[in-house]
Amino acid sequence: MPLAASPAAAAIMTALVTAGPQSRVALARRLGLSSAAITKAARPLIDDGYLRELGATERTGPGAGRPASPLAVRPEREYFAGIKLTGDELIGVVCDLTATVRVVEHRPLRSADVEHVVGEIAAMTRDLAGWGARRLGLAVSGDVDRSSGLVRYSPFLRWHDITLGKLVASATGLTVTVENDVKALTTAEHWFGEGAGADSFALVTVGSGIGCGLVVNGRPVSGSHGVAGEIGHLGVDPAGPDCHCGSRGCVEAIAGTEPIAAAARAATGRADLSIDDAYALARAGNAGVAAVFARAGEAIGLGIAAVANLVGPARIVVSGEGLAAYDLFEPHIRAGFERQAFGAAAEIPLSIRPLPFEEWARGAAAVSIQSRLVPLA
Amino acid sequence: MPLAASPAAAAIMTALVTAGPQSRVALARRLGLSSAAITKAARPLIDDGYLRELGATERTGPGAGRPASPLAVRPEREYFAGIKLTGDELIGVVCDLTATVRVVEHRPLRSADVEHVVGEIAAMTRDLAGWGARRLGLAVSGDVDRSSGLVRYSPFLRWHDITLGKLVASATGLTVTVENDVKALTTAEHWFGEGAGADSFALVTVGSGIGCGLVVNGRPVSGSHGVAGEIGHLGVDPAGPDCHCGSRGCVEAIAGTEPIAAAARAATGRADLSIDDAYALARAGNAGVAAVFARAGEAIGLGIAAVANLVGPARIVVSGEGLAAYDLFEPHIRAGFERQAFGAAAEIPLSIRPLPFEEWARGAAAVSIQSRLVPLA
DNA sequence: ATCAATACTTGACGAAGTTAATTAATGGTC
DNA sequence: GACCATTAATTAACTTCGTCAAGTATTGAT
Numbered sequence: 175m176p177l178a179a180s181p182a183a184a185a186i187m188t189a190l191v192t193a194g195p196q197s198r199v200a201l202a203r204r205l206g207l208s209s210a211a212i213t214k215a216a217r218p219l220i221d222d223g224y225l226r227e228l229g230a231t232e233r234t235g236p237g238a239g240r241p242a243s244p245l246a247v248r249p250e251r252e253y254f255a256g257i258k259l260t261g262d263e264l265i266g267v268v269c270d271l272t273a274t275v276r277v278v279e280h281r282p283l284r285s286a287d288v289e290h291v292v293g294e295i296a297a298m299t300r301d302l303a304g305w306g307a308r309r310l311g312l313a314v315s316g317d318v319d320r321s322s323g324l325v326r327y328s329p330f331l332r333w334h335d336i337t338l339g340k341l342v343a344s345a346t347g348l349t350v351t352v353e354n355d356v357k358a359l360t361t362a363e364h365w366f367g368e369g370a371g372a373d374s375f376a377l378v379t380v381g382s383g384i385g386c387g388l389v390v391n392g393r394p395v396s397g398s399h400g401v402a403g404e405i406g407h408l409g410v411d412p413a414g415p416d417c418h419c420g421s422r423g424c425v426e427a428i429a430g431t432e433p434i435a436a437a438a439r440a441a442t443g444r445a446d447l448s449i450d451d452a453y454a455l456a457r458a459g460n461a462g463v464a465a466v467f468a469r470a471g472e473a474i475g476l477g478i479a480a481v482a483n484l485v486g487p488a489r490i491v492v493s494g495e496g497l498a499a500y501d502l503f504e505p506h507i508r509a510g511f512e513r514q515a516f517g518a519a520a521e522i523p524l525s526i527r528p529l530p531f532e533e534w535a536r537g538a539a540a541v542s543i544q545s546r547l548v549p550l551a
Numbered sequence: 552m553p554l555a556a557s558p559a560a561a562a563i564m565t566a567l568v569t570a571g572p573q574s575r576v577a578l579a580r581r582l583g584l585s586s587a588a589i590t591k592a593a594r595p596l597i598d599d600g601y602l603r604e605l606g607a608t609e610r611t612g613p614g615a616g617r618p619a620s621p622l623a624v625r626p627e628r629e630y631f632a633g634i635k636l637t638g639d640e641l642i643g644v645v646c647d648l649t650a651t652v653r654v655v656e657h658r659p660l661r662s663a664d665v666e667h668v669v670g671e672i673a674a675m676t677r678d679l680a681g682w683g684a685r686r687l688g689l690a691v692s693g694d695v696d697r698s699s700g701l702v703r704y705s706p707f708l709r710w711h712d713i714t715l716g717k718l719v720a721s722a723t724g725l726t727v728t729v730e731n732d733v734k735a736l737t738t739a740e741h742w743f744g745e746g747a748g749a750d751s752f753a754l755v756t757v758g759s760g761i762g763c764g765l766v767v768n769g770r771p772v773s774g775s776h777g778v779a780g781e782i783g784h785l786g787v788d789p790a791g792p793d794c795h796c797g798s799r800g801c802v803e804a805i806a807g808t809e810p811i812a813a814a815a816r817a818a819t820g821r822a823d824l825s826i827d828d829a830y831a832l833a834r835a836g837n838a839g840v841a842a843v844f845a846r847a848g849e850a851i852g853l854g855i856a857a858v859a860n861l862v863g864p865a866r867i868v869v870s871g872e873g874l875a876a877y878d879l880f881e882p883h884i885r886a887g888f889e890r891q892a893f894g895a896a897a898e899i900p901l902s903i904r905p906l907p908f909e910e911w912a913r914g915a916a917a918v919s920i921q922s923r924l925v926p927l928a
Numbered sequence: 929a930t931c932a933a934t935a936c937t938t939g940a941c942g943a944a945g946t947t948a949a950t951t952a953a954t955g956g957t958c
Numbered sequence: 959g960a961c962c963a964t965t966a967a968t969t970a971a972c973t974t975c976g977t978c979a980a981g982t983a984t985t986g987a988t
Contacts (some may be wrong), residue, residue: 242934390768557945935982942977955963
């Protein structure tokens with residue numbers, strides 16, 4: 175395993191993967207090492223095909239010296255598989271070292287039975303075997319212990335204490351990483367997306383639940399009792415609707431998919447209204463339903479402002495399947511955020527955009543890449 | 552400077568200072584080093600008087616081997632001064648290496664003029680010079696850049712961009728550290744108080760403002776734009792009172808000292824009611840005023856629950872001069888917290904207790920100790 | 929051609945850790 | 959009471975991983 179050959183090698187790979195091609199001198203400055211150390215650590219990586227030198231010599235200043243020959247990752251040197259598990263489907267991808275998706279595959283799940291799911295995962299990896307991936311990341315919603323590969327509890331799959339990592343490892347022969355889906359997506363955005371280079375970062379997902387992944391001081395936040403990023407259960411309105419958590423006025427009780435549909439049904443008096451009907455009505459100009467989305471967006475904005483005020487991330491990305499109604503939400507999310515964000519927190523850049531669903535599987539692959547580059551993180 | 556002789560030496564000192572006396576083997580496990588490394592790094596520390604060996608050999612298990620001779624810090628080896636600046640007073644302490652306060656001194660400030668304040672600080676350090684402290688920590692409320700010793704803005708002192716660290720250093724000849732007061736107190740509690748040993752920790756201060764210091768993954772949270780821990784400006788009630796920040800229903804607009812007094816005045820119809828009068832009335836059973844405190848405590852509890860849900864610290868300490876009304880607040884803080892804390896977050900231990908005012912100065916000294924033990928943190 | 933400037937490489941060295949063997953101090957066993 | 963298992967601490971040889979200082983490479987400007 176030449177990658178983990180030295181601490182410096184891991185640091186070099188990580189820097190190049192997350193920040194793009196750079197000269198040895200630039201790497202040395204970034205990593206706080208001497209350029210000699212970079213030269214030495216980089217050589218075996220070049221020899222092994224993980225890195226290559228770009229002849230591409232950009233113009234340096236006027237009285238220039240020897241031009242730099244930047245180092246760059248060879249993305250195709252190694253491939254990684256990633257699978258996102260939902261209650262009724264597997265979404266699988268193969269990514270290269272820079273987390274660029276090379277293939278996507280969907281596979282329906284007939285049941286959430288553990289053996290069936292493990293079997294389907296194994297079948298999917300056989301389909302993807304042509305890429306030669308030796309590592310596989312799995313993303314599951316719920317309470318997951320990454321270090322042991324244990325799924326403590328997963329609501330959609332109705333799993334309790336499933337040693338998913340071990341089961342899939344022995345079924346596939348791959349090195350398996352299991353991570354919570356929101357954390358995996360957060361990792362992907364932090365390393366390879368809009369959060370790249372940020373020391374702190376937050377990703378908010380909007381859907382049936384409202385979740386949040388956090389990176390602070392460059393490290394993911396896990397919560398000492400396993401709870402973190404529960405933006406959905408911040409209380410923003412004591413007069414708000416009851417929440418399944420036992421409190422009332424939670425962000426999720428106002429802006430979750432089902433509460434929105436319920437409020438839209440109440441506003442229209444139509445008991446059969448689906449969430450898609452609600453989208454359509456709001457877009458058609460139904461004021462009552464539009465107000466439901468406005469209130470929901472505002473609640474999400476307040477939740478995001480809470481993140482901004484408490485941890486002050488450098489960037490915040492908002493996404494999730496709920497943003498299918500992107501156009502209905504966006505201005506109200508921004509309004510709620512801007513009203514409640516305190517002082518300089520209001521200047522935190524907010525990216526609100528739907529992500530393709532494969533992005534979740536890419537998140538799983540990103541965790542696998544990370545586990546390869548940073549043996550212990 | 553023998554303390555920073557090696558990384559291991561700094562780690563050993565830090566572990567012993569924060570977690571108490573331990574055998575070399577225990578230190579090795581805790582720090583992830585070999586016991587040989589501990590032996591080597593500890594010797595110069597013993598020779599220099601920073602550490603001593605406790606003969607005190609606790610009973611190990613049944614079939615015991617050689618008894619351990621734990622290492623312990625010699626607290627009196629080095630002393631540290633700490634001064635908390637308020638708008639009208641300096642509070643100074645001298646602490647030993649384990650942050651035990653040895654002397655306290657108060658000194659009124661006639662003005663917030665920078666030269667006057669620096670002069671008074673210098674005079675105070677001369678009073679405390681007998682202890683031989685070579686380092687001084689300063690705690691100031693407001694926006695402070697610790698690395699440069701710059702006070703960017705301090706509301707109570709009405710300071711803008713004062714290079715306090717340099718000014719005091721040249722006036723006293725000491726090595727000076729400047730830190731925000733809440734962060735300093737958080738550091739003190741994290742290293743030497745109830746947060747000792749916790750990987751993540753939160754300190755909530757209740758007073759004219761509501762603040763929060765955060766430690767996540769063992770490191771303080773600063774916020775990329777300078778904002779963090781602004782628990783006072785979480786929005787908890789859209790129908791709540793207007794806040795000076797421009798929004799409404801903020802925790803601080805409900806539970807800050809002045810809003811409480813205002814609400815008590817409104818409840819009683821007495822325009823001259825002070826906050827102390829309000830305490831007295833509530834304790835005497837005035838239902839209207841008691842309800843004001845109940846609402847305030849509840850709002851604080853909601854804010855704390857937000858911290859718990861988002862970052863999940865291992866412990867939370869609540870203090871501040873507002874807790875003079877400890878008995879009026881406490882049950883309502885707990886009620887708000889328990890209602891809104893999600894899942895396992897409700898099990899985070901909450902310590903609600905007034906801290907003596909000298910504690911803020913001890914915080915300043917703690918930052919100074921920390922800067923001695925961890926050259927770069 | 930020469931020089932200043934910048935990038936990279938090389939090899940000697942040193943800091944700070946490791947492992948493995950050794951010494952130290954204890955309780956239990958026959 | 960000799961012996962042994964057990965745990966703690968030390969020691970010495972070695973490894974790893976970096977730095978430093980000197981030298982090489984490649985450019986633009988004079």
